[in-house]
Amino acid sequence: MSVHIARQVDDVLENLSSVKNATILAGGTDLLVEINFGRQRPTHIVAIDRVEELKDLSRNGHVRMGAGVTYTRMLETDIGSPALQEAARTIGSPQIRNAATIGGNLGTCSPAGDALPVLAALDATVVLKSSKGERRLAFGDFMTGPKKSVRRPDELIVAAEWDDAGAAQTYMFAATRNAMAISISGLALVADRERRRVGVGLGSCGPTIIRASEAERFAEGLFEEAGWELPHRPSEAAAKEFGRLAAGAAKPIDDVRGTAAYRRHVLAVMGERSLTRVAAIA
Numbered sequence: 001m002s003v004h005i006a007r008q009v010d011d012v013l014e015n016l017s018s019v020k021n022a023t024i025l026a027g028g029t030d031l032l033v034e035i036n037f038g039r040q041r042p043t044h045i046v047a048i049d050r051v052e053e054l055k056d057l058s059r060n061g062h063v064r065m066g067a068g069v070t071y072t073r074m075l076e077t078d079i080g081s082p083a084l085q086e087a088a089r090t091i092g093s094p095q096i097r098n099a100a101t102i103g104g105n106l107g108t109c110s111p112a113g114d115a116l117p118v119l120a121a122l123d124a125t126v127v128l129k130s131s132k133g134e135r136r137l138a139f140g141d142f143m144t145g146p147k148k149s150v151r152r153p154d155e156l157i158v159a160a161e162w163d164d165a166g167a168a169q170t171y172m173f174a175a176t177r178n179a180m181a182i183s184i185s186g187l188a189l190v191a192d193r194e195r196r197r198v199g200v201g202l203g204s205c206g207p208t209i210i211r212a213s214e215a216e217r218f219a220e221g222l223f224e225e226a227g228w229e230l231p232h233r234p235s236e237a238a239a240k241e242f243g244r245l246a247a248g249a250a251k252p253i254d255d256v257r258g259t260a261a262y263r264r265h266v267l268a269v270m271g272e273r274s275l276t277r278v279a280a281i282a
């Protein structure tokens, strides 16, 4: 096995295009597990953790988060997404958060990836680069199945971008414990007052991250009635209905972490609570 330590994006792209089946290594918190369990046997690794360009983070009405931004950095910086910070806080342990990156969460593309429901709810764009050029894809077009995306082997995920959606957003998840546990289900809710748009992303309850579009339209209607003035107190019945619609969008399965019925139940509860919480944020 050979390892190339890259320092620039162009250097990574050159390696990805010239070496067949080159494997990208960012924080290594997913990849090393795969290697240790014998599920992957890379022959050529391109380490990208020293590529400074990938650590860029800018916020100016629009957020651009380089693929190399770690969860620890997300927690220490004003990243323009409180929901993504909530997701970052739930991920792994401090050691994992110090190494693990947003690009790695996108690279693995697990339906249980905690950053991904937030990116879906934010309507984020995934930016990919290869020696042939750049592609910009809506998150919903990027992820195609469990641990599957449209990324080609010669492409590097360089960033995730989204419009700054304001403070009214949250991420909730249910797991067997509060830390170091894979989520049973997760829900991200973003209410963007400026664009009068609601985004709801569901994790760990289908083959991909799911957008709960009926729940989104329902919440938009509620906020519209209130003239998008927050804080706003939705009725108990409205919050319940939002939870019901969010859970209805899920396509869960029974597995070792939980049954499909339990997943639907927690999504309905999280939906109800998240609407009440987000509506209370001024």
Ligand SMILES: Cc1cc2nc3c(=O)[nH]c(=O)nc-3n(C[C@H](O)[C@H](O)[C@H](O)COP(=O)(O)OP(=O)(O)OC[C@H]3O[C@@H](n4cnc5c(N)ncnc54)[C@H](O)[C@@H]3O)c2cc1C
Residues within 6 Å of the ligand: 023, 024, 025, 026, 027, 028, 029, 030, 031, 032, 033, 048, 067, 068, 090, 091, 092, 093, 096, 099, 100, 101, 102, 103, 104, 105, 106, 107, 108, 112, 113, 114, 115, 155, 156, 157, 158, 180, 181, 182
């Ligand atoms: C103990 C432990 C706890 C964890 N807890 C959580 C958790 O609570 N929530 C959660 O979501 N995840 C969790 N994870 C999984 C992991 O930490 C995250 O998925 C993390 O975001 C992976 O980032 P990384 O930089 O370490 O990726 P790596 O392991 O370096 O890479 C992961 C995959 O993505 C590819 N890749 C990496 N960067 C890029 C890029 N820029 N472009 C293209 N492909 C790329 C790699 O080739 C590899 O296939 C945990 C892992 C461990 C070991």
